Amino acid sequence: MQVKTTHRNKVKNDANQEKEYDIPSDVTARVSDFNFYYGDLRAVKDVSLDIKKNKITALIGPSGCGKSTFLRSFNRMNDEIPGFKYEGEIIIDNRNILDKKTDLIKLRSKIGMVFQKPTPFPQTIRKNIAYGSKIRGIRNKQQLNKIVEFSLKRAGLWGEVNDRLDDLATQLSGGQQQRICIARTLSVWPEMILFDEPCASLDPISTNVIEDLLVDLAKDYTVVIATHSMHQAARISNMTAFMYMGELIEYDNTKKIFEKPAQKLTEDYITGRFG
Amino acid sequence: MQIRKRKKNDTEHNEDTIQLNDVDDFKELTSKHSDSKSLKLRRGMNSGVKYFLAVMAIFASLLTLFITLYLIIEALPVMSSFVQIGELLFDNEWNPKNEQFGAFNLLLSSLIVTFYAIIIAVPFGIGIGILMAEFLPQKARRFIKPMIEIISAIPSVIMGLIAFRYLAILIQQTSFALGMQELLSSGRVAITASITLAFMTVPMIASLTDDALRTVPKNLKNASLAMGSSKWESVSKVSVPYIKSSIISAVILAFGRVIGETMVVLMVVSNNPALNKGWFNPFQEIYALPSAIAGEIGDIVIGDAQWSALFFLGLELLVVSFIITTIGRNIAQGKISFKFLRRMFKKECWQLKETEFTIGDNAFKIFLLRLRKVLTGRVPKTTDKKSRNEPSDTQEQETRAKVEVPDKRVNNNEELVQEKNQLKEFYSNFKKDSSSRKLSRERIFKIVFYGLLFVILGVLITVFIIVSYNGVRDLWPIDFIQGPTYSYMQAGHYGYLKPTLGTIIVVGTAALVGLPISTSAGIYLHFYIRPTNRIGNVIRNAIQNISTVPSVVVGLFGWGIFVNLFGWGKSVLAGGFTLMIMMIPIATSTTIEAVKQVPLTIRHNALALGSTKWESIKDHNLRYSFTSIITGYLFSISRVIGETAPIILTVAASVYSPSIFPDSLVNTGVSMLPFDIYILGLFTDKLYPNSFSWAMTCALILLLLAVGLFILGQILRSKFQVKYE
Missing domain, CATH: 1.10.3720.10 (MetI-like)
Known part of the structure; x- marks a missing residue:
């Protein structure tokens, strides 16, 4: 609470001077007292946690528990919903991104997002990947090609599509489409990537490929994934947060959450007693 | 639960391996542009475009206001007092030469033409709409729906001319042949225009009905079909009631569209504002509002009384069609329901209970209470709360205690078994002839709908033949x-x-x-x-x-x-x-x-x-x-x-x-x-x-x-x- 008020005063007194937050270097984002409202509905309640750098953090919980909403707050995609309201702080790079002055364009290029439904733009594969760079003003074809190649390689898709970069991306299979979306997100080199149930509409084999990819990506990026499959969280994540009815019930090492949960509710959920 | 991390199988993705210096290259490449000057430009563009679009939208939205204001300003000279407005609205003597501008008969004429046009168009429109949505095979539908929609692309002046040259004469000759000269001495009467307008309105009602029917959830249709109803029954008993308000709104919207239609009435009907044959007789000459505006504006002096009167007519037409269309739209959006119409026929709504008013209330207040009841169906709150039928807490507890949980698996209730058997018998008798009757009814309706469709398509083809034959001759x-x-x-x-x-x-x-x-x-x-x-x-x-x-x-x-x-x-x-x-x-x-x-x-x-x-x-x-x-x-x-x-x-x-x-x-x-x-x-x-x-x-x-x-x-x-x- 104290941090909050001082922060506000600082902003009032001197808007240009940044408040220094005392955050360890292995934390990409610090969330404190975060609340989110759809109109009158409080969808996320008083969540505080640290997202660790170069780790996979999984958000689990039954559907409607607010994990997606919480995830979408990191790059402020919730702004697209009418009647939204944020409270509290999410600090990334020494800045409260929930601040009204936050430049959403910069924020969103720093924090990428992959959505539940594979949504390649109905264009060629090359244009899909190059889009993020093009809007930033990179016109040089060689550079663009390099970016396309690198991003596709990083997403493990280069071998599959390098001979048909000028085909429509919508003609690929579901798993490939999702990896196109991941490559597209990688093309602008974000620091943190949000995955909103990336495997919910995929078959088990594609899911497997994408899970491998996520583990691999965590070497260079901070990964946050919201998933309704707790097995997926157990397989790939380092940290796990269990949310229920908008509240953060427990947040700890994945191993601890799944082996020795501190809360009864968490245990009930992961042992399949509800949800 | 065990935690197991998947290891990447390097042999599988040989081509995808990335060297470390590649990563740095890439980082440099992408980060170079993320904070460049172009960001300012892009943001400027973003807000600039937003303001431009807003200005355009506001300009477009102000047009209605401009039109209304301008009409009011120009019409002001003839409506300087309430008496004058009353005369304009309710006098039926339209004689511009003597400066008599009673527009009542003009409005009535418009209403007559429109009313009969809609009456004729509704069965065609709804029938064809249902046919297109439910009964036409997919291939035929792809062909017929555009055909019906083409009708709405035919300019009204062409329809007016054809009706004037052919339909009017046809109607006159028919009436002479049937010996009804007294009823119809000329073909240039309201009903001719109504028939023409009806033809032009059919596609609108049909496609609105069709669209609405396609919004009916499939589950609903399937549920009705699964109960053994025929296709026609599921359409008429489930789908059509589901879209009732859409159909009503389609009809009202069509009314609003037709009442402003000018050319057909202007060309087909001989103008006569007298309305000698009674208010709702379509077999007479009329003088509709739009015809008066379009017909008289050619030869008037700018700024004189007739000029103002014509602008008043425009205003009147605007208001009437605005009100009708707004009602239609609100019904379509579910803002108005037709419950109150149903309520009006119920006795309870007109009767007030003693608790609802005291003896001292005057007649006006009682009238208002009744009106409110009919419109909202809500009973005004009474001061005495006990008169309501709310169970108290103790009662509730008692009733709860009495409920016994029945065993679902055992059914030894003899009465129930008996009833079941009765029902079985009843249905087995009933089933024998019902299915054939169902099918024959479906067939009859299908034949009628196809008939309506072919009539409309026939008229459409006739119109094309008339135009192309005479045009090329x-x-x-x-x-x-x-x-x-x-x-x-x-x-x-x-x-x-x-x-x-x-x-x-x-x-x-x-x-x-x-x-x-x-x-x-x-x-x-x-x-x-x-x-x-x-x-x-x-x-x-x-x-x-x-x-x-x-x-x-x-x-x-x-x-x-x-x-x-x-x-x-x-x-x-x-x-x-x-x-x-x-x-x-x-x-x-x-x-x-x-x-x-x-x-x-x-x-x-x-x-x-x-x-x-x-x-x-x-x-x-x-x-x-x-x-x-x-x-x-x-x-x-x-x-x-x-x-x-x-x-x-x-x-x-x-x-x-x-x-x-x-x-x-x-x-x-x-x-x-x-x-x-x-x-x-x-x-x-x-x-x-x-x-x-x-x-x-x-x-x-x-x-x-x-x-x-x-x-x-x-x-x-x-x-x-x-x-x-």
């Missing part, structure tokens, strides 16, 4: 180059290049000005205004309301503002701007429909990549819906190209004017196809024996233009649309 190829001069017309021929060019120029002007405005407004309304925003809704409704303004009123506005106030005279600019007003609501709504098709997730993906709002719209929604937007343009142009009433008031030149190409954009009349059809169609055969076939050639060209654009739009829509899952 006296045609010389050289007529397409030669201008229609006096001597040329004396020789029995007319030139078609001039009116065709004139139409293209004027409509082109309208499109050049109107389409950018409407596209901007559409984009602004869809992307920048949330559905909950009040001001946004005002703008949205205002633009939508332009389409409720009858075309003759738009013409009146254009005539007053562009022709007289701006001093452009009857010219390309005046006509183009007037048609632009008619184009804006159509093109705006087609733009919104087009950009809506692109799923929201695509734009969200673009936003998540760090694009600005405008970039996400431009690169995705606009790009993928480009063909749909163009299709919308074609539809709006085809809708406007046949408009006649506004053209008569704002562009029309003498058919004799020599130059093929207009010399100037202002103060030079232009010859246009719809106007030529109107003028040539009304020339007597004695003056120019061939004038009717000239008019029909013009009609053929206009029809080809309008229907051609319409069909082109249909093809574009079906071929080039990007489809999403």
